[in-house]
Amino acid sequence: MAIYLHLDRLIGLPEYRQLLSDHSRVRYPAHYLWLRLLIEAKRINDHGRFSHSRTQPYTMKAIGQLTYMPNPRTLKHALDLLHSLQLITVKAHIIYVSHWDYLTRQAEHQLIPAATPPTDVQPPFQSERRYPLPKVPLTEGLKKQARDLLFEFNREQPDLNNGQNLRYVIFWLQQGYNPATLARVYQFKRAEWQRSPRMQPFIRPSTIFGAKFPSYQAALPAPPHVHHFKGPTAEAALTNLCVACNFDVAAILKQAAREHLTTTEAEVTALVQSLRV
Incomplete structure (x- = not known):
C-alpha cells in the first residue's frame, strides 16, 4: 500500500529543530542526507527501514550512491550527527528513520509538544x-x-x-x-x-x-601558590656593596656600575658615613 510522507510535520519534531539550529559544518549535509533517507525509506516502505533487506544493511558506498553523497568522510559525519540527534536509529547495522509513524500516518493525531523556543544555541542536554x-x-x-x-x-x-x-x-x-x-x-x-x-x-x-x-x-583543585622571590631593594644592595668594598667610595661606585645600580657619589658618601656612625 502506498504511503504519504507528511513533510509539513517535520517542524513538529524537537530533534529536527535541533538539526536546524546546529552550528557545525556538517549541518547542511546532514539535513540533505536525512531528507534523502526519508525518500528512500518511503520507497522501501517498511517502517522507516533503509537497507537492502531486513537482514542485509547497505554498505557506506551504497549509501553514498543512493543519497548522492560520494564523499565517505562527509557521509560518516552526517550520519553521526543524525544518530546523535536521534533522527535515525541503528539496529543490527540497519538504519531506521525515527518517528516514522508520526511522519507517515494518514489519520490526524496530536503533534509532539513544542520545546523551548530556540535561542542562539540550545543546551545539548535536558536541563x-x-x-x-x-x-x-x-x-x-x-x-x-x-x-x-x-x-x-x-x-x-x-x-x-x-x-x-x-x-x-x-x-x-x-x-x-x-x-x-x-x-x-x-x-x-x-x-x-x-x-x-x-x-x-x-x-x-x-x-x-x-x-x-x-x-x-x-571541584577543581586550587592552583598551587607560587612564591615569587623578591630581590633586595636598591638601598639594601648598596649597603651590601659598602660592606663588601670596605667602605671605599670609589670601589663602591665601580661595583655599582657593574651591577647596574643607579646611584651617585654623594649618595654613596652619605651612606658610608651613616654606616660608620
Missing part, C-alpha cells in the same frame, strides 16, 4: 530551563574558539570532532566560561578518569561538558 539565555553572542570567532578547543581535546580520538560535541563546547562558551577553564576541566577529568577502567569510556566532551560541567569546574 534547558536552568540556562535560559546565552550571555555571550554567537560569533564566528567564538565558533572558531570552540572548534580549536574540540580539536585540542580529541587529538587522540578525531572521531569525536563532530557537530554534537561542538555544541557542548559552544554552549558553555556562551554561558561565559573562558576557554582556559574548559581546557582545565577537561584535562583534570581526563587525568582522573584515566586511572579507572570503568570511567575511561566517559572521557568525551558530551560527558565532561554535559549538565554536570559546573560541578566539575567547582
